[in-house]
Amino acid sequence: MKRVVPFCLFLVALLSSGVAMAQEEVVAEAAAVVSEEAEAGFSINAVDTIWVLLAAMLVFFMQPGFALVEAGMTRTKNTANILMKNFLDFSAGSVLYWICGFSIMFGAGAFLGWDGFGIGGVENPCPNLPKEGYFIFQTVFCATAATIVSGAMAERTKFSMYILYSVLISAFIYPIQGHWSWGGGWLSELGFHDFAGSAVVHSCGGFIALAGAIVLGPRLGKYTKLSDGKIRSNAIPGHSLALAALGVWILWMGWFGFNPGSTVAATGAVDPDCYGGGILDNMTAMSHIFVTTNVAAAVGAIVALIYTWVVFGKPSLSMMCNGILAGLVGITAGCDCVPIWAAAVIGAIASMVMCFCVRFFDVRLHIDDPVGAVSVHGMAGFTGTILTGVFAFPECGYSVGTQLIGELAIAGWSFGCGLIVFLLIKHIFGLRVDARIEEEGLDVYEHGESAYN
Amino acid sequence: MKKIEAIIRKTKFEDVKEALLAADIEWFSYYDVRGVGKTRQARIYRGIAYDTSCIERTLVSVIVRDKNAEKTVSAILGAAQTGEVGDGRIFVIPIEDAVRIRTGERGDIALYNAEQEK
Numbered sequence: 427m428k429r430v431v432p433f434c435l436f437l438v439a440l441l442s443s444g445v446a447m448a449q450e451e452v453v454a455e456a457a458a459v460v461s462e463e464a465e466a467g468f469s470i471n472a473v474d475t476i477w478v479l480l481a482a483m484l485v486f487f488m489q490p491g492f493a494l495v496e497a498g499m500t501r502t503k504n505t506a507n508i509l510m511k512n513f514l515d516f517s518a519g520s521v522l523y524w525i526c527g528f529s530i531m532f533g534a535g536a537f538l539g540w541d542g543f544g545i546g547g548v549e550n551p552c553p554n555l556p557k558e559g560y561f562i563f564q565t566v567f568c569a570t571a572a573t574i575v576s577g578a579m580a581e582r583t584k585f586s587m588y589i590l591y592s593v594l595i596s597a598f599i600y601p602i603q604g605h606w607s608w609g610g611g612w613l614s615e616l617g618f619h620d621f622a623g624s625a626v627v628h629s630c631g632g633f634i635a636l637a638g639a640i641v642l643g644p645r646l647g648k649y650t651k652l653s654d655g656k657i658r659s660n661a662i663p664g665h666s667l668a669l670a671a672l673g674v675w676i677l678w679m680g681w682f683g684f685n686p687g688s689t690v691a692a693t694g695a696v697d698p699d700c701y702g703g704g705i706l707d708n709m710t711a712m713s714h715i716f717v718t719t720n721v722a723a724a725v726g727a728i729v730a731l732i733y734t735w736v737v738f739g740k741p742s743l744s745m746m747c748n749g750i751l752a753g754l755v756g757i758t759a760g761c762d763c764v765p766i767w768a769a770a771v772i773g774a775i776a777s778m779v780m781c782f783c784v785r786f787f788d789v790r791l792h793i794d795d796p797v798g799a800v801s802v803h804g805m806a807g808f809t810g811t812i813l814t815g816v817f818a819f820p821e822c823g824y825s826v827g828t829q830l831i832g833e834l835a836i837a838g839w840s841f842g843c844g845l846i847v848f849l850l851i852k853h854i855f856g857l858r859v860d861a862r863i864e865e866e867g868l869d870v871y872e873h874g875e876s877a878y879n
Numbered sequence: 880m881k882k883i884e885a886i887i888r889k890t891k892f893e894d895v896k897e898a899l900l901a902a903d904i905e906w907f908s909y910y911d912v913r914g915v916g917k918t919r920q921a922r923i924y925r926g927i928a929y930d931t932s933c934i935e936r937t938l939v940s941v942i943v944r945d946k947n948a949e950k951t952v953s954a955i956l957g958a959a960q961t962g963e964v965g966d967g968r969i970f971v972i973p974i975e976d977a978v979r980i981r982t983g984e985r986g987d988i989a990l991y992n993a994e995q996e997k
Contacts, residue, residue: 647893865890866889866890870922873923874921874922874923874928875922875923875924876922
């Protein structure tokens with residue numbers, strides 16, 4: 427479906443925007459787009475709108491999912507702080523994405539778009555929906571990318587600096603690379619396919635998280651220098667696996683909006699080469715995506731379970747939770763265009779990659795990632811994007827090469843921007859809290875509140 | 880035999896534990912306590928500021944033979960000190976008797992493992 431976006435922009439005359447501020451004009455896109463590729467059902471209609479808004483609600487519901495996972499996997503003394511960070515990045519993201527993010531992401535241009543401040547000047551990328559409906563759908567995706575980073579930077583980041591980062595990701599870092607894939611930019615012209623955002627959302631968030639974790643440094647007490655020079659990694663257990671597990675269930679459910687919602691349509695026929703595999707209409711596409719999403723998550727869970735059972739001797743809940751998420755992230759790029767058996771394989775491989783990476787980043791590279799955000803989102807997203815090229819139905823025409831280019835571009839951009847932003851913050855304002863504050867807990871010192879009384 | 884009770888900062892517990900183990904003191908209990916003292920911490924709850932007069936600390940409790948009492952106190956003192964107000968207190972209390980539940984042994988022998996003693 428995302429291939430149609432550049433197609434629309436070619437068909438409809440672009441109004442170059444001067445200054446479209448203040449008043450948001452909701453342009454009623456009533457005219458049907460006549461398409462040469464027989465993509466019917468493109469006139470604005472209520473069923474599509476209901477579906478997309480419902481999906482946006484489900485994706486919004488992923489925010490509490492992330493919040494609970496992060497709260498459950500960190501300590502009680504920092505719980506209020508991590509929850510604040512999660513509320514904040516959604517709130518700041520919603521506002522910044524409205525002010526300029528949407529315009530950058532869906533405006534005209536190859537590298538980045540721009541159609542003025544606000545959403546008024548942007549041409550509606552999806553004529554079958556009201557522009558604001560599509561806008562809110564994209565907003566919750568942006569917020570998902572933003573909230574991934576709080577997990578890797580938990581328990582030691584200054585709250586004020588986190589606000590600054592949230593503004594920058596929602597206003598610039600995410601929309602610019604999102605434009606390349608979904609807004610008609612150069613990656614979509616290359617034929618890069620990332621249906622619901624393994625790369626655009628999850629790799630973006632995951633690699634910014636990596637930059638943040640590296641620049642911040644590990645939590646106090648995470649690594650001990652032993653007398654023989656080796657560095658031992660200490661476990662810092664989360665305070666509530668129950669909250670974390672609930673968070674994962676919520677995320678799994680929310681993903682049923684994240685992936686299938688990206689059809690941005692429920693009615694109408696589609697080009698047989700769009701989704702491939704004999705899928706001829708949006709209803710079938712949506713249903714297929716539900717199935718691939720679920721299968722990937724389930725297989726991801728099982729593989730992580732087996733991995734911990736074999737390697738550590740006991741099946742571990744915390745790793746299984748991460749395995750579910752890794753499977754979900756991995757299938758997100760290709761959920762529309764791979765057969766069900768391939769979804770299982772992608773879920774399995776993404777989960778294995780995540781299991782290895784969690785230990786690799788922690789024990790080998792000594793990068794402290796409290797919830798495993800880098801492995802679950804960054805590395806599993808990387809894997810899923812590449813595997814889409816391997817397993818997609820042949821008639822769609824996706825290639826591993828293009829997927830690799832796209833993924834490297836997005837990961838490189840995200841990591842690079844993240845490094846620059848965090849290094850600048852570190853040297854100008856200081857990114858990390860004082861040792862004393864970190865030891866006693868951020869809740870009391872940063873917010874004057876404790877989560878548990 | 881003596882009971883050494885130390886009320887220490889929560890953040891100092893790991894250091895105290897390492898110091899005790901280094902001094903060959905291997906069995907002790909600890910629990911979270913709240914206390915009342917001079918330290919005040921400002922909190923805000925839904926817009927209303929309040930002072931907590933309760934202070935969170937950890938209480939470490941060790942029972943040792945008389946000959947080990949002094950080195951236990953020194954170990955805790957060295958590890959728990961930060962130099963700032965609120966470091967805590969150490970108390971030494973005499974103990975009448977000790978019994979090992981598994982075997983029923985009484986006296987000093989219940990506090991240590993005779994075969995592992997150097």
